[in-house]
Amino acid sequence: MIALPDEELLRVWDAARSAPAALRPALLLATLAGEAEASRMPVGARDRGLLELRMQLGGGAFEGIATCPACGTKLELVFSTPPTSDAIPMSPLSIGGLLIEFRLPDSRDLAAIAGEPSIDDARVRLAKLCVVSAMRDGVDVALPPFDDEIVAALSDAMSRSDPDGDLCVNVSCPDCAHAWDVLFDPATYVLSELDASAIAAMREVDALASAYGWSEQQILSIPRSRRAIYLGMVLG
């Protein structure tokens, strides 16, 4: 869970909900970790930052649910910080006689492609956004048509240089011993926890406001230990 004072928790939650979905993870980093340029961080680096933030605010234990693809058993997962990968240093992509220089996608790029009608359209748009220049035989040339081969090669090169956008947790089924990797997205995880923590705080406000007529501000200013006792009295 995200351990923040309740007023701050709800303020951050409000701000996150009013931001475009693709920018919410960066907003958390900017607000809670002081990363002013978080929306310009490569997505994998941003997600590593979110993991560190989560460890500071909620510890290093993560929980989740998975379904075994072999036998269908539902598993409750508890895992420590997923291992991050070593990034391969960026170098221009060489393809078809072209040397293409590119940068890594960031949260603003993801926001820009959010309205694309299909995943293929989004991948092409992302490639166009991130290509900086193209050269042939040492001479700058116009950007090439973004055919499937170039888009796929760029996508691979970006993933190698910013690998932590796709973290995996290795899981083994206790019923059938099948082992597989579950994708772990730090941004989705941390935003879900923020949501759950904020809604839990609002439930407390709702219960105490209904019982005593206190305002949200009054309720949130009561120390949690005393609030828990009032809640126990109200909820029986």
Ligand SMILES: [Zn+2]
């Ligand atoms: Zn199984």
